Amino acid sequence: MGIAPDRPRPDVAYVGTVGASGVSNVQNETQAKITAAQRAPLDAAYGDARNNMTNNLFGGFGNGIGGLLGVLVQGVFGIIGGGIGDFIGGLLGQRNKLDNVVNVEVPRLDNRIDQVDVGGGASAQRAYFGMDGTWTKPTGFSRHVVEIIGGGGGGGRSNGVQFGGNGGGLGGYSGGWNDAEFFDDDLPATVAVVLGNGGVGATADNTMGTGGGNSTFGAFLAAGGALSTAHGFGSKTLDIRGGAGGYTVSAGGFTVPYAPTAGTGHAFANGGAAxxxxxxxxxxNGNSPSPPTKPYPGTGGGGGARNSGTGNGGRGGNGGNPGAPGGGGGSYNIFGFAGNGGNGAPGACWITSYK
Incomplete structure (x- = not known):
């Protein structure tokens, strides 16, 4: 299959709300470039602040290190009468806050057009939606095959206590997968594409994560979001589950450990590791099919590990885009909490147009 920009870009290309002039920019983006661009201004701001504080600290050493530290701590971190411990702790806190801001999942720039090889020297045009948008019917095509996936469900947390052992969280369920073929005259010039959100992993003991949202291609086709305890509705079957969290069972003076499991995978991507x-x-975390524009769901997030000592169980991995479920959280032993479930992935839609 040829992927633009390796192949000529089709004359009619949908790029969301960006406009036709933005097609090449969207197609040339990579996850690494997006992440670097997102981090750059925040890292620069942190570096400037660190350098300024260091220069002020040692530049004013002759006027008394204690007094200068007090001024710095009060001015930068709002602590009156603070000393060196407050200064270092505050500086590290700002670094941690920065990492929490930038080390997040970058929204995917998914809405795009590809030219695909369908064999025999023929080609087709495929529109891929990973976020809400409007499909514009291309000219010169006789039929359109639509595939759509609903949002995946979140993983569970501490689902059941068995014989005195803290139960591991159960994996979530995948969103539904549906498809249909339409003749060109069956569809209007534009169709709204609305994608279901992924469910949220459980944060309370003995609960499952929330279900995913429904995805729709106008009034022509829909796929159900996952339920908390079942797969979403759709005509195509590929039951994907998030991995189960690890746990232990104690009975008769014996303790039996159960390892977490990996999320469900398939031929085009591995499931998230336990x-x-x-x-x-x-x-x-689960994975997306390769290439990500292939009409196929993602894979389930892995289950979190149990904690056999002191502390919390592991969090379940998030489901892979699109439509895959989150993994269940691991159990704890003492002085801790069970791990939360992983989040489900949002849905997606593909429209492949044939001559």
Whole structure:
């Protein structure tokens, strides 16, 4: 399959609300470039603040380190009468706050047009939606095949206590997958595409995560979002689950450990890895099919590891885009909490137009 910009861009290309002039910019973006651009201004701001504080600290050393520290701590962190401990703690706190801001999942720039090879020297045009938008019917095509996936469900947390052992969270369920073929005259010039959100992982014991939202291609086709306890509705079957969290069962003086499981995978992507060890490691996130514009769902997030010592169980991994479920959280032993479930992935829609 040829992917633009390796192939000539079709004459009619939908790019969301950006306009036709933005097609090449959207198609040339990479996740690494987006992440770097997002971090750059925040990292620069942190670096300037760190350098200014260091220069002020040592430049005014002759006037008394204690007095200068007090001024810095009060001015920068709002602590009156603080000393060196407050200064260092505050500086590290600002670094942590920065990391919390920039180390987040970057929204995917998914809405795009590809030219695909369908064999025999023929080609088709495929519109891919990973966010809400409007499909504009291209000219010169006789039929259009629509595939749509609903949002995946969130993973569970501590679902059941068995014989005195803290139960691991159960994995969530995948969104529904539906498809239909339309003749060109069956569809209007434009169709609204609305995608279901992924469900949120459970944050309370003995609960499942929330279900995912429904995805729709106008009034012509829909796919159901996952329920908390079942897959979403659709004509195509590929039951994907998030991995289960690790846990232990105690009975008759014996303790039996149960390892977490990986999320469900398929031929085009592996499931998220199970959390490693017994120290409460998080489950791995699910993956997207390769290439990401292939009409196929993502894979389930891995289950979180149990914690055999002191502390919290591991969080379940998030489901892979599109439509995959989150993994369940791992159990804890003492002085801790069970791990939260991973989040489900939002839905997606593909429209492939044939001559």
């Amino acid at each position: 959390g490693a060890g017994t120290g409460g490691a998080a489950g791995g």
